[in-house]
Amino acid sequence: MSFDASAGRAPTPVYLRLTDVVKTYDGRTNAVDGVSLDIRRGEFITFLGPSGSGKTTTLMMIAGFEALNGGSIELDGKDLARSRPYERNIGVVFQNYALFPHMTALRNIEFPLRMRHFPKSDIKKRAEQALALVGLSRFADRHPRELSGGQQQRVALARGLVFDPDLLLLDEPLGALDKNLREQMQVEIKRIHREIGITTIYVTHDQTEAMTMSDRVAVFSGGKLAQVAPPLEVYNRPANRFVGEFIGDSNFFEADVDPKRPGWVDIPAIGPVRVAEDHGRLPSQGTIDLLVRPERIKILTANDGDHMNALDMTIDALVHYGDSVLAIGTSRGRPLRMRVAGTPPAELKEGARLRVGWAPQDAHAVARS
Amino acid sequence: MPLLFAIIATAFLIAPLFIVVPMSFSTSTSFAFPPEGYWLGYYRAYFASEDWLIPTANSIVIAFCAMMVTMLLVIPAAFGFVRHRFAGKAAINLLFLLPLAVPHVVAALGYYGLLSRLGIVGTIFGLIIAETALSMPVSFLVVCAALKGYDRNLERAAMSAGAGPLRTFFWVTLPVLRPGILVAALFAFLQTFNESVVALFIGGRDASTLPKKMFESIRLETDPVIAVVSTLLTGIVVLAFVVPVLFRRKPAYVV
Numbered sequence: 001m002s003f004d005a006s007a008g009r010a011p012t013p014v015y016l017r018l019t020d021v022v023k024t025y026d027g028r029t030n031a032v033d034g035v036s037l038d039i040r041r042g043e044f045i046t047f048l049g050p051s052g053s054g055k056t057t058t059l060m061m062i063a064g065f066e067a068l069n070g071g072s073i074e075l076d077g078k079d080l081a082r083s084r085p086y087e088r089n090i091g092v093v094f095q096n097y098a099l100f101p102h103m104t105a106l107r108n109i110e111f112p113l114r115m116r117h118f119p120k121s122d123i124k125k126r127a128e129q130a131l132a133l134v135g136l137s138r139f140a141d142r143h144p145r146e147l148s149g150g151q152q153q154r155v156a157l158a159r160g161l162v163f164d165p166d167l168l169l170l171d172e173p174l175g176a177l178d179k180n181l182r183e184q185m186q187v188e189i190k191r192i193h194r195e196i197g198i199t200t201i202y203v204t205h206d207q208t209e210a211m212t213m214s215d216r217v218a219v220f221s222g223g224k225l226a227q228v229a230p231p232l233e234v235y236n237r238p239a240n241r242f243v244g245e246f247i248g249d250s251n252f253f254e255a256d257v258d259p260k261r262p263g264w265v266d267i268p269a270i271g272p273v274r275v276a277e278d279h280g281r282l283p284s285q286g287t288i289d290l291l292v293r294p295e296r297i298k299i300l301t302a303n304d305g306d307h308m309n310a311l312d313m314t315i316d317a318l319v320h321y322g323d324s325v326l327a328i329g330t331s332r333g334r335p336l337r338m339r340v341a342g343t344p345p346a347e348l349k350e351g352a353r354l355r356v357g358w359a360p361q362d363a364h365a366v367a368r369s
Numbered sequence: 370m371p372l373l374f375a376i377i378a379t380a381f382l383i384a385p386l387f388i389v390v391p392m393s394f395s396t397s398t399s400f401a402f403p404p405e406g407y408w409l410g411y412y413r414a415y416f417a418s419e420d421w422l423i424p425t426a427n428s429i430v431i432a433f434c435a436m437m438v439t440m441l442l443v444i445p446a447a448f449g450f451v452r453h454r455f456a457g458k459a460a461i462n463l464l465f466l467l468p469l470a471v472p473h474v475v476a477a478l479g480y481y482g483l484l485s486r487l488g489i490v491g492t493i494f495g496l497i498i499a500e501t502a503l504s505m506p507v508s509f510l511v512v513c514a515a516l517k518g519y520d521r522n523l524e525r526a527a528m529s530a531g532a533g534p535l536r537t538f539f540w541v542t543l544p545v546l547r548p549g550i551l552v553a554a555l556f557a558f559l560q561t562f563n564e565s566v567v568a569l570f571i572g573g574r575d576a577s578t579l580p581k582k583m584f585e586s587i588r589l590e591t592d593p594v595i596a597v598v599s600t601l602l603t604g605i606v607v608l609a610f611v612v613p614v615l616f617r618r619k620p621a622y623v624v
């Protein structure tokens with residue numbers, strides 16, 4: 001099963017439409033390789049993917065800084081191909097802030113208003129409102145070098161928003177901030193998005209950020225879209241093994257579909273396990289990848305019915321996270337990871353052999369790619 | 370240890386000042402040191418003598434013009450060089466830096482031949498051309514370095530803010546590169562102002578520069594006015610470097 005392109009098409013009216021977008025820098029390999037995606041007005045969509053998967057390139061094509069080698073980008077029904085970056089009405093926030101070092105925070109924020117010929121009386125009011133929106137009114141007269149990283153990022157955000165753009169593009173805006181500040185800024189960006197409802201594309205390689213902030217996540221892999229779906233669906237029902245492994249912790253089993261025994265697949269060396277019919281769109285035969293998230297595996301007790309898929313697990317190592325424990329071990333020589341929430345039970349020790357298992361509906365089958 | 374070297378190096382660099390500056394106030398008619406007495410007579414002589422003031426004016430005009438021409442050539446060259454890939458880039462780079470490697474005497478001979486064929490030996494115009502060529506390498510290197518350190522996302526940010534290429538250049542690129550450009554211009558000015566070999570060869574009588582006049586003054590007469598000129602020049606250069614530092618606001622970092 002390959003990713004179904006129609007899943008990227010939104011049901012409600014489309015605001016930004018990417019159709020078969022292709023970009024090559026060297027003429028041999030495609031940095032962006034046939035990306036099609038519909039984004040709704042007001043949506044917060046995240047581009048998630050490993051480094052080099054084409055997220056920034058896609059964003060730069062939307063902003064107009066890079067030309068397309070194929071396909072088209074339409075904003076509100078109009079083809080963007082012929083409009084230059086400064087003729088588009090798109091706000092961009094860069095990872096390294098890209099604030100103008102010779103201007104104060106206020107001047108930076110006024111800059112788009114001046115360039116776009118807003119009326120004089122409007123400029124000061126709007127810039128001050130934007131500063132207030134990001135909570136930096138007191139810092140209007142500071143130069144970028146007199147501001148901390150988080151404050152600079154806020155100024156960049158205000159500068160990207162102040163002229164009421166049609167779209168807001170953010171390229172790993174929090175990449176350079178430490179963890180606490182990141183979380184604070186994530187909340188802030190979400191609040192601002194709620195307040196002004198601007199259509200937002202947010203690029204990140206941090207899956208947690210993508211999961212917590214987005215209406216939908218577009219997962220990039222090698223210049224292609226691997227999946228576009230709401231965060232929970234991407235997590236629970238990844239379109240392929242790449243997505244399942246990239247997002248969250250995972251156990252993947254290769255398994256053979258037995259055409260004569262619907263509802264069962266056979267994991268070599270482990271044996272037959274039950275799968276819920278509706279949970280993975282199973283092919284009628286061949287090999288599939290079966291995903292079981294570590295937190296879906298639990299230690300079995302006598303009360304657990306025999307509908308559970310059961311395995312013997314040898315615990316090799318325990319990793320304590322405080323709110324949970326990750327048990328790393330093997331079952332019949334195959335690696336297995338189990339996450340137990342809360343206080344770990346007494347029998348969960350390194351070297352222990354435990355009976356563990358999962359419910360059929362907690363596994364998700366994807367076709368081999 | 371590094372501190373020791375720094376002190377020794379500094380001492381070597383400024384030691385001559387301790388001789389030249391007192392000598393400029395000397396009452397003696399030769400370079401006797403220490404001076405027998407002090408007065409301002411040679412300063413008066415300098416400011417009253419056309420023999421000194423005209424070369425001074427020439428030097429200022431030539432250095433200023435050479436600086437302007439240098440910058441007008443070097444800034445676009447640096448943009449083309451840093452931002453674009455083209456065939457023969459390495460060779461052109463070498464060509465640009467060649468004036469650094471050629472001894473000035475050799476360069477001066479070359480310019481003499483060329484400029485005399487054009488009939489502009491001994492003119493201010495001819496000197497400006499020759500001095501521009503000499504000051505380009507260093508200025509080019511300085512502007513290239515500034516440009517390499519320039520974050521191109523600033524230009525993208527300006528464009529997404531609605532500024533076209535021209536406004537992006539004048540509102541963002543140029544102001545951000547300004548420190549590098551000013552340093553390059555200062556180098557060009559000082560290099561030309563202080564250059565003596567080429568000036569001696571092709572300056573002639575009508576385009577005599579200050580270094581040429583000083584050189585001749587030492588050779589032909591032992592005139593202490595030269596100590597006055599040296600002191601004035603040193604004072605101006607020191608001011609040029611110190612004043613901007615004194616007046617730069619040092620902002621405090623506040624979270």
Ligand SMILES: Nc1ncnc2c1ncn2[C@@H]1O[C@H](COP(=O)(O)OP(=O)(O)O)[C@@H](O)[C@H]1O
Binds near residue numbers: 049053
């Ligand atoms: N300006 C460029 N010139 C040449 N290759 C580039 C350029 N920008 C990106 N690439 C290449 O294109 C691919 C995608 O890069 P990018 O869009 O930056 O990925 P991401 O943002 O997902 O990390 C990478 O292989 C990268 O090396």
Ligand SMILES: [Mg+2]
Binds near residue numbers: 052055056057
């Ligand atoms: Mg990137």
